[in-house]
Amino acid sequence: MIIRSMTIEDYDQVFALWSGIKGFGIRAVDDSKEGISRFLLRNPDLSVVAVNNKTVIGSILCGHDGRRGTLYHVCVAEEYRKHGVGHEMVLEAVSRLRKEGINKVNLIAFRSNLLGNNFWRKERFTFRDDLNYYDLAISEDNRTDFVS
Numbered sequence: 260m261i262i263r264s265m266t267i268e269d270y271d272q273v274f275a276l277w278s279g280i281k282g283f284g285i286r287a288v289d290d291s292k293e294g295i296s297r298f299l300l301r302n303p304d305l306s307v308v309a310v311n312n313k314t315v316i317g318s319i320l321c322g323h324d325g326r327r328g329t330l331y332h333v334c335v336a337e338e339y340r341k342h343g344v345g346h347e348m349v350l351e352a353v354s355r356l357r358k359e360g361i362n363k364v365n366l367i368a369f370r371s372n373l374l375g376n377n378f379w380r381k382e383r384f385t386f387r388d389d390l391n392y393y394d395l396a397i398s399e400d401n402r403t404d405f406v407s
Contacts, residue, residue, distance in 0.1 A: 330352060
């Protein structure tokens, strides 16, 4: 397995990975090929994929605003979970953020994602119960569909 920068050429495999994970939320606009291309251009060399035998088995979208890094769509194919793939991808993404001068990383995990929430605790991320999270949908076209 290798971990390398995600490129737009990985999109089809990454989208297939996302589409195969039950409960995964895919946004119509943000997660389209054009949306991911825009994200990768804005955050060059921060997002990573894990590849085994030319197949993408994990991905992290990673970006920052100059102050704080954010991890999005962190996932590993089911058959590769609990083998350190997610851990190695997180280490790589955080290392890349550190090189950009970023000192703090955040992410959002659905409450119902027990596996993911346990993973983040093991990765030493702090659960914050002192915050409220708000968002505003600027485009009604950007609906979220959940994989069932």
